Amino acid sequence: MGALLALASAVCYGVVDFAGGLLSRRIHFAVVTFLGQVGGLFLALPLALLVPAERVGTADLLWGALSGVGSGGAMHFLNRGLSRGAMSVVVPVSAVTGVALSVLCGVCFLGDRPTVPAWSGIVLAVPALWLVSGGTGRRAGAARNAAGGAGRASTDGLIASAGVAVQYIGLAQADPASGLWAVFAGRVAAVLVLLPGTWRHAARFRQQPRLLGEAVLIGAGAALGLSLYLWATRQQMLAVAVVLASLYPAIPTILGLAVLHERLTRAQATGLLGATAATLLLTLG
Template sequence: MGEVLALLSALCFGSTHFLGGLLARRADSAAVALVAQAGGTVLVLGAAPWVAATEVSPAALLWGSLSGVGTGVGVVFLYRAMSAGAFSVVAPLSDVAAVALPVLVGVALLGDRPEALTWCGIAAAAPALWLVSRSDSDGGGGGASRIAAGVRDALVAGGGFALQFIALAQVDPAAGLWPVVASRAASVLAILPLVLRRPVRLRLRPAVACGAVAAGALGSLAIVLFTLAAREQLLSVAVVLTALYPAIPVLLGLVVLGERLTRARLAGLLCAASAVALISLP
């Protein structure tokens, strides 16, 4: 059951990121992220009282809040990356970072000892990042000119999502959905300073605002499904299955937006898929 929940979470994450990325091309990415997270907060807040919670400890709420900081950073930078770069580039890059970083944190801080295949997967992430992040043109200029648009923001987004996954996995199941409420609220607070610098950013057209709320609702559902999956399954398995979400924006970017893949990027995507698979096998 945990595997099914994680895959459903991936479907929701992929759909919300594709929708959010499209909206970020029509309005300010931070404003879209703020409205989305606010809408998702209201949804989870309405659902939380209906889910059993035998003990809502301060620690559970703190872990939830920490995950929300990661979510806020992740969505802002992912939407910014998608507003500037190709979905088929930025989504896999954020995914590789989101999967590899929790493993490295486990090794450095939690005493985890990954299998050899896991290390092979982490090693495969390096060429994946290099190949996918290359610009369409190989000529002219220095190294910076050969970095595709949105790459740096995508990597920061991956770091945010890694924090989101790590923190959510520490939440006590007895707290029900209240840590998710704390997570959503913290994500709003994390994004708010970015928007308040220029209040004009909040002026979204009604259609964009409604779309952002819908994206936030899907994102909240994805978080709930991941939280439930992590309780049913090993964290490593839940994270990697959920991290399959870039398949959605990549495929939709190719089919709907007509994005094209160079040979280098295709090879990079294959390396990224191999990295995720190898990390998940143990």
């Protein structure tokens, strides 16, 4: 069950990244990021109220807040990179590095002991994620390289990956008895962290209500993905749950094929096969 919840989280995040990446090219990325966290807050509160919680300690809320700081920072830099049209650089860097950091922390500091099949899936997932995300936009990427865009995008991706790791590790430390209140605390923290920078872009919020509403819905989807991930960590070790949840880059690739009629490259096809094999190994492990 934990593996299925983590995969469901990956689907949510994949859809959110796809939609957020497209929207960040139409309106300023700061608008998408901030309203996304507000949308996540709107969904996290009723979810936290609906899910039974035996006790909610201060430590649970603090871990959730730390997770929110990580996710707010991750989405800020991820959307900034995506707004530059560098999805083929930002997504793989943030996903793969975030997975590596989270797994290392789980094994070194949290006592995770993956089985041999699970380790095989973890090792296989990293290059698979890179191939899936890096298989598109290579010609456009070459042009951006000449202009220095890829370097800035890589920096965005690396900073986002640190936020991804903090988000996943922090949220997993909340006591299962606290329900989903850690997710709610994280959305509150993310909104507060992003608020000062948002004032600098206040004029950018003068957009069509439909576009602003899309940003809010995207954030609600991200909060749902986090909630599913939190449930997964309570039934599965962190190292496995993180890798399964981090298979989300496969979803934008599939949506690009189905919705935008993009062509599947050989690298992407190889990556999708690798991601499928990694999923099976992690599930069996």
